[in-house]
Amino acid sequence: MSTHPDISAGRLPAADIEAGFGDLHPALDRNEARVASERCLFCYDAPCIQACPTSIDIPLFIRQISTGNAEGAAKTILDANIFGGMCARVCPTETLCEEACVRMAEGKPVEIGRLQRYATDALFSTGRQLYRQGAATGARVAVVGAGPAGLSCAHKLATLGHTVDVYEARAKAGGLNEHGIAAYKTTDGFAQAEVDFVMGVGGITLHAGKRLGRDVTLAGLAAEYDAVFLGVGLQAVNALGIEENGLANIEDAVAFIERLRQTSDLASLPVGRKVIVVGGGMTAVDAAVQAKKLGAEEVTLVYRRGADAMPASKYEQEVALTNGVVIRHFARPYAVKGEGGVLASVLFMRTAIEAGKLVDTGETFELPADQLFKAIGQVFLPTDVADESAVLELEGGKIKVDAEGRTSLPKVWAGGDCTRGKDLTVVAVEDGKQAALSIDRALAARMPVAAE
Amino acid sequence: MADLSVDFVGIKAPNPFWLASAPPTDKAYNVERAFRAGWGGVVWKTLGEDPPVVNVSGPRYGAIHGPDRRVIGFNNIELITDRPLEVNLREIKEVKRKWRDRAMVVSLMVPCTEESWKAILARVEETEADGVELNFGCPHGMSERGMGSAVGQVPEYVEMVARWCKQHTRMPVIVKLTPNVGDIRKPAEAAKRGGADAVSLINTVNSIMHVDLDAMSPWPHTGGKGTHGGMCGPAVKPIALNMTAEIARSEVTRGMPISGIGGIETWKDAAEFMALGAGTVQVCTAAMVYGFKIVEEMKSGLSDWMDQKGYSRVSDFVGRAVPNVTDWQYLNLDYAVKASIDQDACIKCGRCHIACEDTSHQAITNMVDGVRKFEVIEEECVGCNLCAVVCPVENCITMVPLENEVDKRTGRMVDGSYRNWTQHPNNPMAKEPVAYDTDAALEPAE
Missing domain, CATH: 1.10.1060.10 (Alpha-helical ferredoxin)
Structure with missing residues (x-):
């Protein structure tokens, strides 16, 4: 065990890594x-x-x-x-x-x-821009979060003639498209090219590195702008509910994916020989498959329920299996073991469904691990939107909105993962679009002759 | 097993599937390949007088494609054979000697003078060919020189040339008709008057296949200029079937042997022509698209179908559908059908609904009790068949005849009675009006 922890870069020839991260779905000719x-x-x-x-x-x-x-x-x-x-x-x-x-x-x-x-x-491929900013209405809207929801909202608002300032905590726009999706799903810098196309409509200004609750406040934005759209996504990862003992090499899968997406040299990215991913959603699959593609020898995805209950689609599960990921159902981690302050193995409890409820069976097993990625869901942190002057109502731990994306605050709309609904890019885009239309109606009602 | 052999105006062949006069029959090499593949006969590509014609060296063919780039319409601007007459005659003789059991008909096109026809007929006779087909059909190129369809479009010329040919040869004479006329019966009648033994039809339909929107010229084009060509292939089959039926049921030409041509790709296409009176069929496009092997499907399909139907030889069913082709005025106006949708087969594409809703009779639902469902509203259905035609699932929508029941649209009892337009009270020219309850006919039922 002198090699423990066995984490290193370049487990595969660079050409193999490059091929592995090629397009998941080759384009139709x-x-x-x-x-x-x-x-x-x-x-x-x-x-x-x-x-x-x-x-x-x-x-x-x-x-x-x-x-x-x-x-x-x-x-x-x-x-x-x-x-x-x-x-x-x-x-x-x-x-x-x-x-x-x-x-x-x-x-x-x-x-x-x-x-x-x-x-x-x-x-x-033609580089053509289809859209242009609408005739100026004079209204200014703040959009918080440059992910699919925020940029969809910003784009629609721009086409309707409103001026939009987008505040983004990260250095780059794109949200999960840029940071949270497996690289082989969006090759050749597509996510940034798409962001450029969306921003190319005109009338949208990106303020990168500006985090809500740190650099700007909801109350401040609401005071300065005619409307605010919150597309802030989810900020934290659910904890495993076990004592991690401060061991190294236990990490959130989203952080691993983000690191992977932002590196310029995949071959330089270290990965464990034995990797465990806990969770059953798209993020778990994306982390597991990419670990395998980086050269991890054994990647085990452990999910506490059966295949049918996995949030990852059947197709995603197939992608995992065909890439050599081992999926173990009906088990949950209950402890980790370390060696010299770093992870050495994960202890699992077998689970079962009894009378419709998930229960522990009492049976356990242990998997040696160099790396553990946690992917059991992300959560919305309300602290960023909290404001002494403005109370944003929540529902189920997320921002409460109506069918048009209106929050409990009069000038504030929200959409995407920070609101209820399926956590899908396409749903976030629709949320942003509908909120933009709702904002436009509200602004038109407020400024009926603005265009005259 | 059914006997597929035919005796067409004295020309015998092991089966009715002949290759039409066209590129596939221009040379001994191709014709022998066809015979080896099992074709019953060929009509050798049209011979003319020397010096031979010259073809363009640009594209000769154009097409309309269906899904999967299936060729559904095909056209050409190729002329008659561009090889010396002597070469063709020698090859015809050689091939006929090797393939005694196959039909060898020679297509001919020479200028409209008796001497020209007399001369070429004598030379063709020497080849021991079984018969000649007079090409009065090609609508492109040769027609500009007073041949092909330029002859076929003038019944007097058709009659004259047919008569010359019958005078100057012992071989059977088949007259190939152009569809580029107003009434196909006229040239067919002329052929009969001239003594022709048979007609073959149709030759190609005058056509421009596409317009090249970059070159702003017909497509295909020869260096930027295009001309009309002759179209064939599956898209022309309905035109050919109608013309075949018109000749088969016309008082003057009834019983005249017909060789059916036009979009035949399968045994079923062939059987349809034969049911309308064709004693043999001729194929070109399907062979040019798929190769000669298609004849295997044609022969086995026709044979299997004949076995199922109890027809032992082709003459058992040739012309059987002719008595059922009639004029509109004799259709039974008392007959009624309603569309019926097989809900188990329905894939819920909604095309029947939107076709009926937008363009016809508003007789198909799209929603029933809040659920996407397509059902026929019998009170509105006129039985037009549009829904069944647009349905992508075969046999999902069928037209069910009403039998001893009230038509919910008209309120009329459908009891098997017969009344055609010539008898209808709404027809001021009715010969023997039948008493008619106008109110019941015009008022929709509640």
Whole structure:
């Protein structure tokens, strides 16, 4: 055990690492896109549109692809979802549009996600900007958080003629698209290119490195701007509920993913020989698969319930398995062991469902580990939005909003992961869009003659 | 097993599947490949007078594609054979001698003078070919020189040339008709008057396949200029079927042997032409798209279907559908059907609903009790078949005849009675009006 802890960089030849982090879904070429597009039946009141949180007119954009108008298809997509390029990469289409596709009757839906990618790639490859700032209304809106929700809101507001200041705690815009999604889902700097396209509408100013609660306050923003949109996401990771004894090499999976996304040289990134990931969502899978792709020999993903209960989609689970990740169901960590202040192994308790409840069976096992990544969900920290003068109502630990994204404060809207609803990029984009429309209506009501 | 052999105006062949006069039959090499693949006969690509014609060296073919780039329409601007007459005649003789059991018909196109026809017929006879087909059909190129469809469009010329040919050869004479006419019966009647043994149809339909929106010229084009070509392939089959039926049921031409041509790709296409009176069929596009092997499917499919139906030879069913082709005025206006949607087969695409809702009779729901569901509203359904046509699932929507029941749309009892337009009280020209309850017919039922 003299090598313990066995954590090192460059476990694989650089070329292998580069290949491993290549595109998860190779793009459709023109002929493949034509063949795929011709399967669409152009349904009436199409179920796929109903299933899309952003209501993209899918039959229309697929028909546009089939007639050779991929850029027109991209406009159809982006009009409904300005992050249509990223959503084409990360949406769990098998539980959204593609699940609703009527061709599922034959067992194979139209490849909506890949066609969406084809169309948006076609547009982005031209460098064309489709949108411009609307005629100035004179209104100023603050958006907090430059993730999918915040930027979607900012973009829509800009097209409606409002001036937008975006405050972002991190150094870069993009939110989880830039920091929290596996690298092989958004290759070749796509996340930043997309942010540039979104910001390219004009009228949006990014204030990076400005954190709410530290550099700006909600009350201050509400006083300075005509409206505020909060798209601050989730700030903390759920604890495992065990004593970690201050051991080194126990880390949040999101931090690992962020480090991985921001490095310029994957081969320089250290990873353990034996890695354990605890959790069952997309983040757990993204961390596990990427650890494997960096060269970890044994990556074990441990989830306390069965496969069906995993928040990660079936497809994501398959990605994990085909990349050599071992998934162990029905177990939870109850202790860690260290050696010289660093992690050495994790002790697990087997679980079971009894009378509908998850219970410990009493049976245990121990897995040696060089690294442990925690991915059992993220939480919203209300401290950042807390303000002595303004009380923002919460609901289920997140910001309470109505159907339009209005919070309990009159000039404040919110959306994305910091509000209730599915933690999906596509849902965040829709939240931002709807809040922008709501803000626009509110501003119009307040300033009916502003445009005259 | 069914006997597929045919005797068409004295020309015998092991099966009715012949290759039409076209690029696949221009050379001994291709024709022998076709015979080895199992084709029953060929019509050798049209011979003309020397010196041979010259073809363009740019594209000769264009197409309309369906899903999966299936060629559903195909056109060409190729002329008749561009090889010397002597070469073709020698090869025809050689191939016929090697393949005695196969039909060898030679297509001909020469200027409209008796001498020209007399001369070429004598030379073709020497090849021991089984018959000749007079190409009065090609609508491009040759027609500008007074041949091809320029002849086929003038019944008097058709009759004249057919008569010359019958006078100057013992071989059976088949007249190939152009569809680029107003009434196909006229040239067919002319062919009969001229003594032709049979007609074959259709030749290609005049067409521009696409416009090249960059070059702003027809597509395909020859260095920026394009011309109309002759279209064939599955898209022309309905036109060809109608023309075949018109000739088969016309009083003047009834019983005249027909060789059916136009978009035949499968045994079923062939059987349809034959049911409308074609004694043989000719194929080109399908062979040019898929190769000669398709004849295997055609032969086995036709044979299996004949076995199922109890037809032992092709003459058992040739023309069987002809008596059921009639004029609109004789259709039974008392007959009624309603669309029926098989809910288990329905994939809920909604195309039946939107087609009916936007463009027809508002007779299909899209929502029932708040659930996406497509059901026929019999009170509105006129039985037009549009829903069944647009449905992507075969046999999911069927048209069910009403039998001894009230049509919920008209309130009329459908009891198997027969009344056509010539008998209908709404027809001022009705010959024998039948008593009619106008109120019941016009008022929708509650």
